[in-house]
Amino acid sequence: MIRLEKRAQPLRFKGVVAASWALAITAVLGCLIFAGLGVDPLTAYAAMGKGVFSSFDAFSEVLVKATPLIFTGLAVATAAVMMLWNIGAEGQLVWGGIGAAGAALFLFPGLPAWLLVPLALAASALGGMAWALIAAVLKARLRVNEILTTLLLNYVAIIYMEHLFYGPWRDPAGFGFPGTAQVPEAAQLLRFASTRISIGFPLALLCAVFLYYLLNKSIWGYQVRVIGKEPRAAHYAGFNVTGKILTVMALSGAFAGIAGMVEVCGIHYRLQTGLAAGYGYDGIIVAWLAGLNPLVVPFTAMLLGALFVGGEQLQSVLGLPSTISLILEGTLLFGLFAGQTLAGYTLTISGRSGEAR
Amino acid sequence: MAEPVISLRRLSKRFGQVWANRDVDLDLSPGRVHALLGENGAGKSTLMSILAGRYAADSGSVLMHGKAVSFNSPAQALDHGIGMVYQRFMLIESMSVFENLALSAGKTSGARNLARGIERIASQYGIAVDPDRSVFELSMGERQRVEILKLLMLDAEVLIFDEPTSVLTPPEVESLFAVIERLRGEGKTIVLITHKLEEVLKLADDISIMRRGRIVVSEPIGARRMSRQQLARLMVGRDVVLRVDKKNVPVGETVLALQGFSGDSPLGGPAFADVSLEIRKGEIFSIIGVAGNGQAGLVSAIAGLTRARSGTLTFGGTAYSAREWVGARTGKIAYVPEDRHHTGSIGAMSIAENFGLTRLDSYRSGVAGMLLDRARMTADGTRAIGAHDIKTQSSGDRAGSLSGGNLQKVILARELTRDAQLFIAEQPTQGLDIAATEHIWNALLKCRERAAVLLVTGDLKEVLSLSDRIGVIFNGRILEIIDACDSDQVNRVGLLMAGVVS
Numbered sequence: 001m002i003r004l005e006k007r008a009q010p011l012r013f014k015g016v017v018a019a020s021w022a023l024a025i026t027a028v029l030g031c032l033i034f035a036g037l038g039v040d041p042l043t044a045y046a047a048m049g050k051g052v053f054s055s056f057d058a059f060s061e062v063l064v065k066a067t068p069l070i071f072t073g074l075a076v077a078t079a080a081v082m083m084l085w086n087i088g089a090e091g092q093l094v095w096g097g098i099g100a101a102g103a104a105l106f107l108f109p110g111l112p113a114w115l116l117v118p119l120a121l122a123a124s125a126l127g128g129m130a131w132a133l134i135a136a137v138l139k140a141r142l143r144v145n146e147i148l149t150t151l152l153l154n155y156v157a158i159i160y161m162e163h164l165f166y167g168p169w170r171d172p173a174g175f176g177f178p179g180t181a182q183v184p185e186a187a188q189l190l191r192f193a194s195t196r197i198s199i200g201f202p203l204a205l206l207c208a209v210f211l212y213y214l215l216n217k218s219i220w221g222y223q224v225r226v227i228g229k230e231p232r233a234a235h236y237a238g239f240n241v242t243g244k245i246l247t248v249m250a251l252s253g254a255f256a257g258i259a260g261m262v263e264v265c266g267i268h269y270r271l272q273t274g275l276a277a278g279y280g281y282d283g284i285i286v287a288w289l290a291g292l293n294p295l296v297v298p299f300t301a302m303l304l305g306a307l308f309v310g311g312e313q314l315q316s317v318l319g320l321p322s323t324i325s326l327i328l329e330g331t332l333l334f335g336l337f338a339g340q341t342l343a344g345y346t347l348t349i350s351g352r353s354g355e356a357r
Numbered sequence: 358m359a360e361p362v363i364s365l366r367r368l369s370k371r372f373g374q375v376w377a378n379r380d381v382d383l384d385l386s387p388g389r390v391h392a393l394l395g396e397n398g399a400g401k402s403t404l405m406s407i408l409a410g411r412y413a414a415d416s417g418s419v420l421m422h423g424k425a426v427s428f429n430s431p432a433q434a435l436d437h438g439i440g441m442v443y444q445r446f447m448l449i450e451s452m453s454v455f456e457n458l459a460l461s462a463g464k465t466s467g468a469r470n471l472a473r474g475i476e477r478i479a480s481q482y483g484i485a486v487d488p489d490r491s492v493f494e495l496s497m498g499e500r501q502r503v504e505i506l507k508l509l510m511l512d513a514e515v516l517i518f519d520e521p522t523s524v525l526t527p528p529e530v531e532s533l534f535a536v537i538e539r540l541r542g543e544g545k546t547i548v549l550i551t552h553k554l555e556e557v558l559k560l561a562d563d564i565s566i567m568r569r570g571r572i573v574v575s576e577p578i579g580a581r582r583m584s585r586q587q588l589a590r591l592m593v594g595r596d597v598v599l600r601v602d603k604k605n606v607p608v609g610e611t612v613l614a615l616q617g618f619s620g621d622s623p624l625g626g627p628a629f630a631d632v633s634l635e636i637r638k639g640e641i642f643s644i645i646g647v648a649g650n651g652q653a654g655l656v657s658a659i660a661g662l663t664r665a666r667s668g669t670l671t672f673g674g675t676a677y678s679a680r681e682w683v684g685a686r687t688g689k690i691a692y693v694p695e696d697r698h699h700t701g702s703i704g705a706m707s708i709a710e711n712f713g714l715t716r717l718d719s720y721r722s723g724v725a726g727m728l729l730d731r732a733r734m735t736a737d738g739t740r741a742i743g744a745h746d747i748k749t750q751s752s753g754d755r756a757g758s759l760s761g762g763n764l765q766k767v768i769l770a771r772e773l774t775r776d777a778q779l780f781i782a783e784q785p786t787q788g789l790d791i792a793a794t795e796h797i798w799n800a801l802l803k804c805r806e807r808a809a810v811l812l813v814t815g816d817l818k819e820v821l822s823l824s825d826r827i828g829v830i831f832n833g834r835i836l837e838i839i840d841a842c843d844s845d846q847v848n849r850v851g852l853l854m855a856g857v858v859s
Contacts, residue, residue, distance in 0.1 A: 219721060222713055222729050225706070232700045235662060236692070237714045 015291030021339030051313025060195035065305035070204035071259035072283025088150025089256040090280025091157030092128035096260025099127030104187035128257020136249030179272035189266040200262030211294040368417035377403040392561035409441035410434030440508035455488035496649035498529030526647040526815035609638030612809035620665035622654035640825035651833035691777035704757025709738035741770035762793030829853040
C-alpha cells in the first residue's frame with residue numbers, strides 16, 4: 001500500500017523538494033492544458049524549448065525578462081522574510097520608473113553617463129522606497145494590513161504614471177502617442193553585444209548576493225529573520241519591530257524601484273504603457289519558488305523568463321492564445337502551493353508486515 | 358478485575374529512524390486509573406495518540422472489548438468512546454465555553470437541550486464551569502475542565518489525560534484529582550500520562566512504565582508496593598535522587614525593589630496590583646501562584662517587556678517610574694520565559710543562532726558593529742552543548758528539533774552567559790523530565806551565588822526545594838511573603854495559593 005505520511009522532521013532541503021514538486025505538477029497540468037487546446041503536449045513543449053534555446057539571441061531574451069523579475073523577486077522576498085506581504089512591487093516598480101525618467105529627462109538631463117545613470121538609479125530606488133513606505137507607515141503605526149494597502153497602491157501608481165505620460169510629461173514631438181520623450185543617451189544602460197541584456201542583469205545578480213549577506217551576516221538581517229519566524233521571541237528579546245517594518249519595506253520598495261529603472265533606461269528608454277507589465281506580481285512567484293532564498297531568486301526568475309519567452313513561441317508557432325504563458329504561470333503558482341504541502345509528507349510503501357520502508 | 362476495555366497488542370510506531378513505540382502490549386480496565394509513566398520521549402504520548410486516533414500505528418492492533426478496531430481520526434476514536442485531554446488544549450479561545458461544547462457536540466437537538474446536558478454532566482461529575490464565559494478568560498484549570506466536559510458530552514468511556522497537572526497548581530490539581538476519582542467511580546477508564554511520581558502513588562490503580570518506546574513494567578500498583586525511588590529507577594533506568602545541593606550563600610545588596618507596582622496583563626487576563634517586594638543578591642525569591650493570577654503580567658513588566666501602570670521599580674540602586682522602566686531596561690536582566698518554544702527560542706533557527714536572541718550585542722562585529730559574528734555564536738553554542746549536556750549533534754542543528762528539556766537547557770545556557778544581576782526564571786521545569794529538572798534546579802541555585810534570582814512557578818515542590826523567600830500571588834496581589842526556613846508558615850503556601858488567608 002502506498003500512502004502519504006506526514007514527516008516527523010522537516011526535510012533538510014524542503015525548498016528544493018517543494019520546487020521540484022511545483023515544476024513536476026506544472027509540467028503535468030501543462031500537458032492537460034495543451035491537450036485541452038488540441039495541441040500535442042510534446043510538440044508544445046518542444047516548441048517552447050526551441051524558442052528558448054534555439055539561438056543565443058533567443059536565450060538572451062530570457063535574461064532580459066529575468067532582470068526585472070530578479071529585482072521584484074528580491075523585493076517580495078525581502079518583505080516576506082519578515083512575513084510582510086508586499087503585493088505592491090508593481091506600483092513600486094512604476095514609481096521607480098517615474099523616478100528614473102524624471103531624473104533623466106527633467107532633473108539632470110545634461111549630465112554625463114557616469115553621473116546620470118547612478119542618479120537615475122538612486123531616484124528609482126527612492127521612488128520605490130517612498131511608495132512602499134506609505135504602506136509600511138500605515139502598518140507600523142496603525143496596524144493596517146499591508147496586503148491591502150500595497151495592492152491598492154499599485155493602481156494609484158499606475159494611474160499616476162499614465163497621468164504623467166498622457167499629460168505633463170508627454171513627449172511634445174511624439175505625434176500624440178502616450179509616453180514621455182526618450183531619455184538622453186547618457187541615461188540609456190549599456191547593452192551586451194547585440195542583445196537587449198543591459199548591465200541591469202549583473203546588477204540584479206549583485207543585489208541578490210547583497211541581500212543574501214545582509215539577511216544572513218548582519219545584525220539587522222538576524223533581527224528581521226527572528227521577527228519573521230517568531231514575533232514573540234523578537235518582542236521578548238526587545239527588538240524594534242516597528243523600525244524593522246519601515247526599513248524592510250523601504251529596502252523591498254527600493255529593489256522594486258530599481259526594476260522600474262532597469263526597464264525604463266534599459267529596455268523602453270521612456271515611460272510608457274508597457275512598463276506595468278505585471279513583473280511586480282510575477283515577483284511573488286519568483287520569491288516563493290525560490291523559497292525566499294535570495295541566491296535562488298535569479299534562477300527562478302530565469303525559469304519564469306523562459307516560460308514567458310517559450311510562451312510567445314507557442315503563440316507564433318502553434319497559434320495558441322497569447323494568454324497561454326499566463327495560464328502556465330498560474331499553474332506554476334498552484335504547483336508551488338501543492339509542492340510546499342507535499343514536501344511536508346513522505347511517500348511510504350508498506351507491506352503487510354508494516355515493517356517495509 | 359473486570360475484563361479489559363482496551364487491549365493493545367504488539368503496537369509499533371516509527372518516526373523516521375526512531376521507534377517511538379515498539380511491540381507495546383497494554384490492557385486498560387474499566388473503573389480504574391492507569392498511570393503511564395516514563396521520561397520525556399519514552400513514547401507515552403505517541404502510544405496514547407495512536408489509541409486516540411491521532412496517529413496510525415505502523416503495526417499491531419487495538420482491541421476493544423476483545424474486538425479489533427482501527428481509527429483514522431480522533432473523531433472515529435471518539436465514536437468508539439475514546440477521548441484524550443491533550444497538554445495543549447484544543448479550544449477556540451475567542452468563543453465561549455458553551456460554543457466550544459456545541460461545536461464538538463455537532464448535531465444537537467437545540468441550544469436549550471445542550472445547555473441542560475452540560476449542566477447535568479457538570480453536576481454529575483462535579484465539574485464547575487460557567488458556560489457563558491469566553492475561553493480566553495479562563496484559567497488553565499478551567500480550560501481543562503472544559504476539555505473533560507467535551508469528552509463526557511460525547512459519552513467517552515476511556516479518557517486519556519496527557520500530563521494533566523503540568524499547567525495546574527495545587528488547588529487545581531486537587532480538584533482535577535477529585536474529578537478523576539469521580540470518573541473512576543462511574544466506571545470510566547482513565548489513563549494518566551505523567552512523569553510525576555506523587556500523582557501516580559496518589560491516584561493510580563495500575564501502573565505501566567515506558568522506557569525508550571517499550572513497556573518495562575505493567576502491573577497493579579499494590580503488587581509490589583513500590584516506593585518513589587523504585588519507580589524513578591524503573592523510569593530512568595538508573596538511580597535518581599531528586600536532591601539539590603543548596604549551599605548557604607550570603608545575602609547581598611538589594612538588586613530589585615518594587616513599590617506599589619501595578620499593571621495590566623499582556624494577554625488581557627487578570628492584572629496585578631500594588632506589588633511591593635525586594636529581591637537581593639544571593640537569594641532565590643519565588644513567586645508562586647495558580648496560573649492566571651497576574652504573575653504573567655507582573656513578570657513581563659519586571660522584565661521591561663510591557664509597561665506597568667503605576668508604582669516604582671528600583672534596580673541596582675536607581676529608581677525608575679513604571680513609565681521609564683520600559684525604555685531603561687538594561688542588559689542586566691536575564692530571563693527564561695515560560696513559553697520556551699515560541700518566545701524563548703526560534704525553532705526554525707540553529708542552536709548557535711538562538712544564542713543571538715538576547716545577546717545580540719555581544720556578537721556585533723565589522724563596521725559600526727553591523728555584522729554578525731557567526732563564528733563566536735557557533736563557539737558559544739558548542740560550548741553550551743558540552744557544559745549542559747545538551748543532547749544533539751552540533752550547534753548547527755535546529756532548536757526546534759530538540760526535546761523540551763534540551764531546548765530549555767539551551768535557553769538557560771544563553772541566559773546564564775549574560776552575566777545578569779537579576780535572573781528571572783518563569784515555570785522553568787514545566788513538563789520536563791527528572792534529569793532535566795535536576796539540572797535546571799542546580800543551575801538556578803548556582804546562579805544565586807552571583808545574582809538575585811526571581812523564580813515564578815506554580816510547582817510547590819520546586820518552590821520548596823529552591824526558594825529562600827516565597828511570595829504567594831493570588832488575584833493579582835502578593836498575599837504574603839514567607840521565609841522558606843519557617844516550616845510552620847511554609848505549610849500555608851498551598852492554602853494561600855487558593856486565596857485562603859487565615
